[in-house]
Amino acid sequence: MEYRNLGRSGLKVSKMALGTNAFGTRTDEATAIRIVHAALDAGINLIDTADMYGQGESERMIGLALKDRRSRAVLATKCWYPTGDGPNDRGASRKHIMDAVDASLRRLQTDYIDLYQIHRWDGDTPIEETMRALEDLVRAGKVRYIGCSNFAAWQIVMANAVADRHGWSRFISNQPEYSPVSRQIEQEVIPACLADGVGQIVYFPLAGGLFTGKYRRGEAPPPDSRAAKQGPRFAERWLTPAHFDLVEAMEHVAREAGLTLTQLTLAWVMARPGVTAAIVGASRPEQVAENVSACEVQLPQEVMDRVTALSEPFTR
Ligand SMILES: NC(=O)c1ccc[n+]([C@@H]2O[C@H](COP(=O)([O-])OP(=O)(O)OC[C@H]3O[C@@H](n4cnc5c(N)ncnc54)[C@H](OP(=O)(O)O)[C@@H]3O)[C@@H](O)[C@H]2O)c1
Numbered sequence: 001m002e003y004r005n006l007g008r009s010g011l012k013v014s015k016m017a018l019g020t021n022a023f024g025t026r027t028d029e030a031t032a033i034r035i036v037h038a039a040l041d042a043g044i045n046l047i048d049t050a051d052m053y054g055q056g057e058s059e060r061m062i063g064l065a066l067k068d069r070r071s072r073a074v075l076a077t078k079c080w081y082p083t084g085d086g087p088n089d090r091g092a093s094r095k096h097i098m099d100a101v102d103a104s105l106r107r108l109q110t111d112y113i114d115l116y117q118i119h120r121w122d123g124d125t126p127i128e129e130t131m132r133a134l135e136d137l138v139r140a141g142k143v144r145y146i147g148c149s150n151f152a153a154w155q156i157v158m159a160n161a162v163a164d165r166h167g168w169s170r171f172i173s174n175q176p177e178y179s180p181v182s183r184q185i186e187q188e189v190i191p192a193c194l195a196d197g198v199g200q201i202v203y204f205p206l207a208g209g210l211f212t213g214k215y216r217r218g219e220a221p222p223p224d225s226r227a228a229k230q231g232p233r234f235a236e237r238w239l240t241p242a243h244f245d246l247v248e249a250m251e252h253v254a255r256e257a258g259l260t261l262t263q264l265t266l267a268w269v270m271a272r273p274g275v276t277a278a279i280v281g282a283s284r285p286e287q288v289a290e291n292v293s294a295c296e297v298q299l300p301q302e303v304m305d306r307v308t309a310l311s312e313p314f315t316r
Contacts, residue, residue, distance in 0.1 A: 001043030001295055004276050007172035008197025011114070011145055013074050015270045016295055017046035017201060018288070019281035023061045024054020026229060027283055032058075036065035038285035042292040046074045048175070048201065048279050050119060051104050052081035063109035070110055076201070077104050078149060078175075080119035092122035094133040101142055116143040117175060120150045127159050128166075135168035147173035147201070153192035160196055171198055178202035178275065179211065180250065180265060180311035181243050187315065190274035199276030202269060206280060206291075208238045210247060211265035217244040226283070242313070249310050257303050266294035268307045 003012040018039040023032040036047065047066075049058045059077060066073055079100035082090040090096060105111060116137065118130060137143040148156060148171050156174055163170040174193055176185045182204065193200060206212055209226055215238075221227035227234045247261070254264040269278045282288045299307075 001292075003045070004199075006115075006145070006201075006276050007147075007193075007199035008170075009145060009172040011074065011172065013046040013201075013277050014044045014295075015277050016044055016266070016292060017048050017076075017277045017279040018044050019203065019279040020047065020049045020058045020062060021053040022281055022283055023049075024057020026226070029061050029064070031284065032061040033065040034285045035282050035288060036062060038288040039282075039292075040069060040072055042288060043295075044288075044292065045072060046076060046201070046277055046279075048076045048203075050078035050081070050117075051083055051100055051107075052078075052119075056083075056103070056107050059104055059107035063107055067109065074114045075108065075110065076115035076117060076147070077108070077113055078117040078119040079104070080122065091125055092118045092130040092133075093125045094129050097130065097133040097137070101137055105142060112141060113143050115145045115147050115173065117147040117149050117173070118151075121148075121152070121155050127155075127162050131159055131163050131168055132166070135163070135166075138169045145169070145172050147171050147175065149175035150177075151189075153188035156189070156198055157192055157196055160198070173199045173201050173276065175201045175203060175279070177204045178272075178278075179205050179207045179269060180246060180307060181207050181210070181238075181314045183311060183315040194274050200274050201277045201279055202275055203279045205266060205269040205278040206262065207243070208234065210238045210243060211250070211261055213247065213251060213261040215239055217241075217248075224283075246311060246314075250307060253303060253306050253310070257299070259297060260290075262291060263294040263297050264299070264303070264307065266291060267297040267299050268304060270294070271299060271304060 002015045006013050088095045134146045160170045254261045280291045
C-alpha cells in the first residue's frame with residue numbers, strides 16, 4: 001500500500017480509503033466489522049464516516065471494529081447534516097460543532113478523531129466562527145486535523161485564509177465527488193487546492209458501482225446490488241446511456257491492459273493530479289480485497305491518457 005501525505009500536513013493516509021455510509025442501513029453490524037478489519041489488514045488506514053450515516057450507526061459500528069486497533073486507523077468523520085429537530089442540530093455553528101463532536105466521540109468509543117470534516121458549506125454561519133470552533137477542538141485534543149467536504153474552490157481558499165490570519169489550524173483536505181463520469185472539480189477545486197496545500201479524498205470513485213461492470217445496458221441489476229435496492233433513483237443517476245457508452249469504451253481499454261474495469265477505474269482515479277485518496281465503499285469484505293488489488297496497478301501513461309480522453313465530456 002502506498003501512503004501519501006494528506007495535503008500540506010505530515011499525516012500519512014493510504015491512497016485507498018474505506019467508505020462506510022452503508023453501515024447501519026444496507027450493511028449489518030457483523031458484516032461492517034468484518035469489512036473494517038479486511039480493510040485494515042489490506043493496509044487501508046483511512047476510514048471515512050459521518051455522524052449522519054445510518055443515523056449514527058456507522059460511527060457506532062466502526063467504534064466496535066476499532067476497539068483493539070484504534071491507533072492503526074486514521075479515523076475521519078463529519079458533521080453538518082441534521083442530527084435532531086432543533087434549529088441548532090445542524091450546520092457548522094460553534095454550538096452544533098461542539099455538540100456533534102462529543103456525540104461522535106461517544107459513538108466511536110475514542111477520545112480523538114484524526115480528521116474532522118465539515119460535510120458542506122454553511123451559508124448561515126460566518127466562516128470565522130466555524131474555523132475558531134475547529135481550532136478549539138484541535139487545542140482540546142478532540143480532533144487532530146481538520147478538513148471540509150463538497151466545498152467550492154473559493155470557500156476552501158477563504159476558510160484557510162481566515163485560519164492563516166489568526167494562526168489557526170487550516171483545512172488539509174476536501175472531500176468531493178470524483179470519477180470518470182464526474183470530473184467537474186478539475187475546473188476550479190483541484191487547481192485551487194493544489195496551490196493551497198489541500199488534498200482531495202474523493203467519493204463515488206466507482207460511480208456507485210457502475211465501474212465494477214456489474215450493471216449492463218438494458219439488463220436488470222443483480223439482485224443484491226445497490227441499484228436493485230435503490231430502484232429508479234439509482235438508475236436515473238448512474239445507469240444512463242452516456243455512462244454506459246463510457247463504461248463499454250473503458251472495458252475495451254481494461255481488456256487490452258490486462259486489467260478489470262474496477263482496477264482500471266480506481267488506478268486512474270488514484271493517479272490523477274491532486275487526488276490523495278479514493279474512498280471506496282463495500283457491502284462485503286470480498287469487495288475490499290478485490291478493490292485493493294487496484295493499489296498495485298501502475299497505469300502506463302498511454303492508458304492514463306486514453307481514459308482521460310474518453311471521459312473528457314464529464315469535465316463540464
Ligand atoms: N462527503 C460526501 O458528501 C459523501 C457523499 C457520498 C459518499 N461519501 C463517502 O464515500 C464513500 C464511498 O461512496 P460509495 O460507497 O457510494 O462509492 P462507490 O465506490 O462509488 O460505490 C461503492 C459501491 O459499489 C459496490 N462495489 C464496491 N466494490 C465492488 C466490487 N468489487 N464488486 C461489485 N460491487 C462493488 C458496492 O455496492 P453494492 O454491493 O451494494 O452494489 C459499494 O457500496 C461512502 O461510503 C462515504 O464514506 C461521501
